[in-house]
Amino acid sequence: MCGIVGFFNREKRFDLLEDMLEALSHRGPDDRGMYFDERCKIHLGHNRLSIQDLSKLGQQPMRSKCGNYVIVFNGEVYNFKTIRKELEKLGYKFKSNTDTEVILNSFIEWEIEKSLKKFIGMFAIAFLDKKKNKLFLIRDRAGIKPLYYYVNDGEFLFASEIKSFHKYPNFKKDLNKEILPYFFQFGYIPAPYTIFKNTYKLKAGHYLEFNIQNSTFKITKYWDVADFYRQEKFKKDENEILYEIEEILSDSVNLRMIADVPVGVFLSGGVDSSFVSALLAKKMNKKIDTFTIGFENKKYDEAKYAAEIAKYLNTNHHEYYVDAKDMLGLVEKLPFFYDEPFGDSSALPTMLVSKKAKEKVAVALSADGGDEAFVGYSKYFFLIKFASVFSNNFKKSLLKTFLNVTNEDFIEKMNMLLPEGKRQRNIKDKYLKFKRAVNSKDFQEMFLNASSYVSPRIVKEILKFYNNEMFNNFYECKDLDLLNYMLCTDYKNFMKDDVLVKVDRASMSVSLESREPLIDHRIIEYMARVPNEIKYKNNQGKYVLRKILYKYVPKELIERPKSGFQIPLNEWLRGELKGLVEYHINEKRLDNEIFDIDEVLKYKKLFFEGKEIGSFIWFILMYQMWKEEWM
8 A cells, every 4th residue: 555646747846746745654654766757747756555575676666677667556456466477478577576567567568448457456556658658547446545636727746645736836725615515415525526626536447548748638437336237137046146256255355365464354343344354264374363443432332242253253353442532632633634524423433443453464454345235224225115105105295294293312212112132323313314315306316315414404504505416426327226226326426435535544544554355346246236136135234245154153143233333423522522613613713605604503503402413513523624724
């Protein structure tokens, strides 16, 4: 894992390149390399976190033997050894044992798209082809590794994180106000947009081709998960599907064990992380390290479940309990590491568990992507169950009436009457999302509302502008049936621009490489074609994954309601973090060109009086703290 930067400038400016790399020193503290091409006027820089071939032979930027090609690369191509053998048969000689050299020679031999079809992994790549006078920027299929670019007034920059751009004198920090409604509703900023104008995220599964001669560029899509959802579903029986997907999953975990440094696993005790831990524990010839964060607040603590799984798998289990005081210092670091406003509060425990894991290992496997591939989120279950209700005006009217005479407090009281194993976590938040979904005009809007953390009504009230065009990405998969539409949309949006951003920045903040075995593209390509009646069977999410998992871990250790990686946000914002809220969210600091300040302060008052809108207060706080850090 590393950090890459570069820019087009006719003068040799290693001073600027050095400054941009220094801003990303946390992504690669082991080595640093810089390159300038006199003819092409391209600068390339690389901060290295040494994982494969720890010797100097793995240094980047890496040049081809002939000197016509140069690469900087962040990530891992896990099957590089197989591809290397192909290239060796074609006469290629290798001086290192790195995947970087394999990628470089692949592009020389097969060019970009044919090479990408061979790669299994996560990557953000800059490849300079001096013969074609072009620079290629390439991002992996799922968007695990970040890649940003800036184009304005003849300037062209790229980097792993936006903070590098701030070191470039001609970078203009023009606020992209049009994206703010999206952020305040969902808590993240969707690709290709960023918080700044003229600054973009390269979309997952795309590559950018920059023509150095005339300073123009074009972007090409080489992979899209929606294409696989649109393919014909398998005509296979359940046992055959279970066998084949287990083979893919097993190979995915195997590939991600390849490293010249220690490897561990983030273990929450849920289906996904238990599955990854179980497969890894089975394949290793020694005890694996597993890591869990627990909370002193027992209402949110799930460390005991992780401990039970770890005990069964006989892992070296590391358990760390935290309280609000542990989090307080981290809150003020969030704006620096996340570059743009980012509202997922589970970034805090993710940063903490990454910090603890780094003390023992250099690589940690994370189990993200299971919900989107295997039907894991509770909103899927609710919306599938009530789809017939939404399409029947009489039933919908009855449901609206029921929801209008209840509130989140009543629902929570009813939830607490259920047996402990049947209780839903975060029931208030789920209830409010569901209530918004009922008032939707179609399934796409229903899903959009169920995915919102803040009501669109509140967002419209507090902002002085509201642009619906930013929600078009929720309609890209609208031709699919409801279940596959939801899975496809979350994979292309929430997973990529929230979950993967969270894990990448949290792990890289402590120079820890995070690997994602459940986001191997072969898994989603296969699962997209599994029939719904097998993918979501007996009203049970992750049916396929559970059937395989129970071969490794007893069912009784797993079966309980899904909760997610949550923190006691409302309690902390009203308690230990209240000082931050008061300092940043007030008439003096709120921008009256963006906010209706009276409305913001009204909701702040309602929150402290007990209204459950902690996500809204947190999003405002994160925006305000980001603005103070970077504007």
